[in-house]
Amino acid sequence: MQRKVPQSNLYLREEELRRGIELLYFAYRDFTRDPDAILAQSGFGRAHHRVLYFVGRNPGTTVSGLLSLLRITKQSLSRVLGQLVDEDYIIQKTGAEDRRQRLLYLTDKGLTFEKQLFDTQRNRVADAYKRAGPEAVAGFWEVLLNIVDEDERAAVLSQIEK
Amino acid sequence: MQRKVPQSNLYLREEELRRGIELLYFAYRDFTRDPDAILAQSGFGRAHHRVLYFVGRNPGTTVSGLLSLLRITKQSLSRVLGQLVDEDYIIQKTGAEDRRQRLLYLTDKGLTFEKQLFDTQRNRVADAYKRAGPEAVAGFWEVLLNIVDEDERAAVLSQIEK
DNA sequence: CTATTGTGTCAACAAAGCTGCCATAAATAT
DNA sequence: ATATTTATGGCAGCTTTGTTGACACAATAG
Numbered sequence: 001m002q003r004k005v006p007q008s009n010l011y012l013r014e015e016e017l018r019r020g021i022e023l024l025y026f027a028y029r030d031f032t033r034d035p036d037a038i039l040a041q042s043g044f045g046r047a048h049h050r051v052l053y054f055v056g057r058n059p060g061t062t063v064s065g066l067l068s069l070l071r072i073t074k075q076s077l078s079r080v081l082g083q084l085v086d087e088d089y090i091i092q093k094t095g096a097e098d099r100r101q102r103l104l105y106l107t108d109k110g111l112t113f114e115k116q117l118f119d120t121q122r123n124r125v126a127d128a129y130k131r132a133g134p135e136a137v138a139g140f141w142e143v144l145l146n147i148v149d150e151d152e153r154a155a156v157l158s159q160i161e162k
Numbered sequence: 163m164q165r166k167v168p169q170s171n172l173y174l175r176e177e178e179l180r181r182g183i184e185l186l187y188f189a190y191r192d193f194t195r196d197p198d199a200i201l202a203q204s205g206f207g208r209a210h211h212r213v214l215y216f217v218g219r220n221p222g223t224t225v226s227g228l229l230s231l232l233r234i235t236k237q238s239l240s241r242v243l244g245q246l247v248d249e250d251y252i253i254q255k256t257g258a259e260d261r262r263q264r265l266l267y268l269t270d271k272g273l274t275f276e277k278q279l280f281d282t283q284r285n286r287v288a289d290a291y292k293r294a295g296p297e298a299v300a301g302f303w304e305v306l307l308n309i310v311d312e313d314e315r316a317a318v319l320s321q322i323e324k
Numbered sequence: 325c326t327a328t329t330g331t332g333t334c335a336a337c338a339a340a341g342c343t344g345c346c347a348t349a350a351a352t353a354t
Numbered sequence: 355a356t357a358t359t360t361a362t363g364g365c366a367g368c369t370t371t372g373t374t375g376a377c378a379c380a381a382t383a384g
Contacts (some may be wrong), residue, residue: 016299018219019322020287021280023306025212026318029192029233030311045370057180063331070192076372078332100330100381118183123294125182128308132301133181137178139294139301144185149192156188158234207339225363238341240364262362282335 020143034120042113047072047080050107052114055090058161060103062095069159089113182305191323196282199231202274209234209242210226214268219324223267231321251275 035049042138054069055061061069081104084090089110095101106114129137148156197211216231217223223231228238243266246252251272257263268276291299310318 014284016291017287018290021283021304022219023262023303023310023318023324024190024193024313026321027309028186030314031186031309033311043238047371057184064329072371073373074331075333075374079371082167082332095330098330099384100379102331121183121271122176122179124309125179128305129178130303131308135297137182139298140305141181141185141276142294142298143302144189145176146293147189147193147286148185149195152188152192157187159188160184162306211339226361234340235342236363237343237365242340244364260350260361264363 024147026119031121034124038117038120039058044083045080047076047160048084049117051077051080051084052089052117056106056114056118057105057159059105062101063101066104068155084110098148172211186309193283193286196286198281200279200282207242209238210246211279213239213246214251214279215240216274218268218273218276218280219267219321220269224263224265228266230317246272 006096038044039045041050043133051066052068056067058065058069061100063074063077063081066081067074070077081090085092088107089108093105095103132140143151145156194208198208201207201211212232213228216228220227220231225236225239225243228243229236232239239281243252246305247254253269254264255267257265294302307318312317
């Protein structure tokens with residue numbers, strides 16, 4: 001497959017902008033397909049996946065830490081989080097310094113399940129990276145980061161570079 | 163901002179894969195923010211946006227055309243489409259050859275509204291393109307296309323190159 | 325002591341997926 | 355010509371996951 005490279009600044013024309021918008025839509029649509037299928041078998045949804053993912057990535061995070069990362073409301077989160085705690089995927093430990101906080105950790109069961117979900121996306125992304133090559137991957141990162149809200153970029157950077 | 167370029171094939175390591183997965187999540191999260199805000203004012207949601215967008219892009223498409231593009235069920239689509247027709251954003255015309263079909267078109271009202279939604283995403287993407295430069299944009303497209311399901315890539319290509 | 329913060333819970337509601345069943349039009353088979 | 359099958363599209367009802375707002379309580383900060 002030959003790569004399409006935009007000439008001069010024509011890449012800012014309507015056609016090229018539509019291309020990015022549409023690819024983002026289609027890629028995201030398929031990106032969530034594999035984990036969604038696994039989640040459905042356990043009676044979970046995409047929201048559970050996000051919580052498992054970010055708790056796995058940031059062990060010991062608090063509820064408000066997750067809220068500001070996911071940008072959803074407390075109630076949405078607490079419903080999903082409650083289920084994951086009830087079913088033993090996540091454990092809450094009272095904060096040592098601030099005892100109001102519940103620090104969140106994956107249990108072994110949670111770790112195993114998260115890994116299973118992650119692997120499907122890992123394979124998909126690894127495959128895409130392989131086909132596209134390292135230069136393309138750098139561009140992919142760069143554009144995505146700049147699509148993020150300007151005042152969120154620092155937070156996202158510190159998350160992804162952890 | 164200096165661009166992070168992966169060295170050799172280290173870009174296939176876990177860290178680099180997580181970076182792609184997380185950027186995709188955060189970028190998509192913010193990518194939908196502006197149109198969501200406008201839609202909410204009119205009592206619509208993201209699903210309405212997708213229908214408006216793809217009908218605008220593919221005037222005269224049929225319901226089943228939209229279904230296979232969006233990969234949702236008939237019912238999901240028909241609720242949203244029904245509202246858009248009722249409120250005069252979309253008009254249905256009976257197909258000339260196959261009179262079972264309803265061909266879909268944006269009305270003037272629909273065109274205006276779609277343009278308003280599109281402009282917010284256009285600005286966001288144009289800005290990201292500008293910051294990242296044409297080479298990065300090419301990589302962005304390439305990786306996204308390869309994240310799409312392999313057996314969907316032809317369909318996506320024919321959509322985005324229209 | 326008082327104010328603020330972190331967390332949790334309840335109720336009610338909305339958006340947008342899903343499955344199942346059914347209606348109609350058109351095409352096809354007998 | 356009639357009967358059956360297929361394509362298309364609609365309605366009812368359920369589920370997930372987002373929303374707002376009110377409120378309670380414990381713990382920390384000023």
